[in-house]
Each structure stands twice: as C-alpha cells, then as structure tokens.
Amino acid sequence: MSNFEWNKGFTIDFSLLTGLSTKAESSKRYLSKVASMFYDTEAAAKMIEADDELVYEFYELGAPENAGDLAIGSSILYPGKVGDEYFMTKGHFHTILETAETYYCLQGRGGMILENPEGDYSFHELTPGVAIYVPQRYAHRSINTGSETLVTFFAFRGDAGHDYGTIETKGYRKLVVDRGGVPTLIDNPKWEGTV
C-alpha cells in the first residue's frame, strides 16, 4: 500500500533541518526495541527503565519492489549513547546483496560503518553536504557521534529489500564508541562469526 504515484511522479517534503515529512508517517525505533544491538546491555536496561528514548526514525514510502524503481526517504538518528556506544541504526544488508545505496547528509555529525560478508569493513564520516556511496554487498549502519540529530536523505533500488536477520544474529565486527570524547572503532566483543 502506498499513497504515492510511483508510476506518474510525485514530490514529498523532508525537512532539511529535522528530516521529518508532513506527507508521510515515519517508522520509529525506540530503545526498548533495539537495545540488543548495543554491547552494554546493562546500561541499555537502566536507560529504558528511566525513559524509553526514540533512537531513530525513517520513512518507508512503499516503493514498488522492482528493479526499475527506487525507494527514497530520510533517516533521522538522534544523539545519545548507551554506555560509551553511540546511538546507531540497526543496519542491514540488502536482500538482493548486489544493490548499492546512497545517503546524503543534511544535518549533524556521525558516520557509517560498512561491512561485507568477507569481513572487509570501513568507517566513513558524515557531515552536512557529504554523500556516501554504499556499494553492492555491504551492510551499512549509521552512527551519530555528535550532539545533534544526524539527518540523511537516502535512495536504493526498489527491490533491494532489507536483510536485518544476518546482522541481528551476528552483529557487526566493529563498534564505534566514545573514548575520551573521540569516536573510536573497537572490535565487537559479542561478534559471533568466523574470521
């Protein structure tokens, strides 16, 4: 179901400041629903008890699931930490692994971690005006290392699909944590894979 004219063309607003749209409803991820992705589960539990914060939200507009269309939307990742680990998105592979994605940063400061099934990984910094190219075959996770909301506009092939399962089971090889105020890449102590 979609309210948009994918076969005739349409416009939709995504605020350059907040990423929010007045024409669509966002999907929201509260800490309680994504707590398991953070390595400090105790810190997460305490935070949820105090206030189940909104970690991120994004738009799924219902793009036709075929190779000629594009899914578009914005991703809005709030600032915060669980222990020393920055707020981040769950991240995902595409179900059709051989499909790229792009994100263009509108606000905030952070980055994206890329990782392919063979273990190649890299971290790319995002600041306003920076576009990232997520290549085919790479899982990608946004990380907000700043004090403001990290806002991006994204596009990927309509049939790409999201494979969250692989990441949920295995996690990422690397985490991004705060070490004395400096975003630092460390090995994921919970990473369950074969190197």
Add this chain to the structure above:
Amino acid sequence: MSNFEWNKGFTIDFSLLTGLSTKAESSKRYLSKVASMFYDTEAAAKMIEADDELVYEFYELGAPENAGDLAIGSSILYPGKVGDEYFMTKGHFHTILETAETYYCLQGRGGMILENPEGDYSFHELTPGVAIYVPQRYAHRSINTGSETLVTFFAFRGDAGHDYGTIETKGYRKLVVDRGGVPTLIDNPKWEGTV
C-alpha cells in the same frame, strides 16, 4: 574512468548551498551549447553575443554501468531567462526507459517537468527540502523559476543511461515561461510530434 571506489564505498561532498564538490570536476553547459532548446532563438543569439553564460552544471562521477549500482551527484541550475523562458536543463529520457530517478532539492525555487512517450506530462514544484520521484519512462527537465541557483542531489540506476536525442529532436510538449512574474505552462510552438 573514475576516481571513486564504487566497489568499496566512498564519500563525496556536494555543498548544501552551491551544490559544488571539491572532489570532482563538474560538466558545464554554457548557453551557446544549449541555445537550441529555447524557443526564442533570437533572444538566445543576442544573449550569447553579450556573454556566453553558464546555464547549468552537474556531476558525472563514472558510476559502473550496471543495474546494481547508482549514479549520484548534484545538479546546479543557474537563474536566468532566454526571452520569457526560464533557464532549464536539456532534460533526458533514460536509455533503459524503465528506470526511475530521484532529485532532492537543496536550494532555490523551480520545478521539474515530466513527460512520457505517450504524452502524459506534469509539472512539479521544487523548493528546498522537497524530493521528486521521477518514475520509469518519464523524460525529466529541471527549470529554475526563481532568482537563486536551483541545487539538487540526484540518484538513478548505474546502467540507466541518458537519451538526449529524443528530446533534442522533438523537444518537450510543454514549456515553462514567465507570464507577468508567474511561471506558466504553455504549449511548445516548436514541438514536433504526433499527438
């Protein structure tokens, strides 16, 4: 040829204000090279004699031409008019007609005209924070109806290709002209097609 790591991931800057990048060279379209797309050819000739203005520029980063990749970049359309017709891009179909595109507006005021081979057309206004979905099978042309530069970030499938020829031969069915300060859609007196 491309300087970018399409198979490993990369970032590139496109200024949110000007659309310009410090990491790539833009393709530039001066009035003398695109004069024939304006209906008032006399006005165009006079303008070129006085000053061969830069009408627009955009980035072609050399994305791999296959269905799993995305071409990304920015489009920068300067303000101006040829007679009463606003500065615009040449516009194009995709060579693989069944591929969509998206543009996200960063600066300026203008719009995009969409037109498919069967004659369906529509005009969509663009202002900062508005994304347009260009569906499969639609030619698309940007038009700057404002007094500032119209800047957009775009993405489309790597293998989509650009078919400028069809538009160059036939033009668009509709033009956007200034009628007493109001952008107005009129029939293209030069349109050579069968309705």
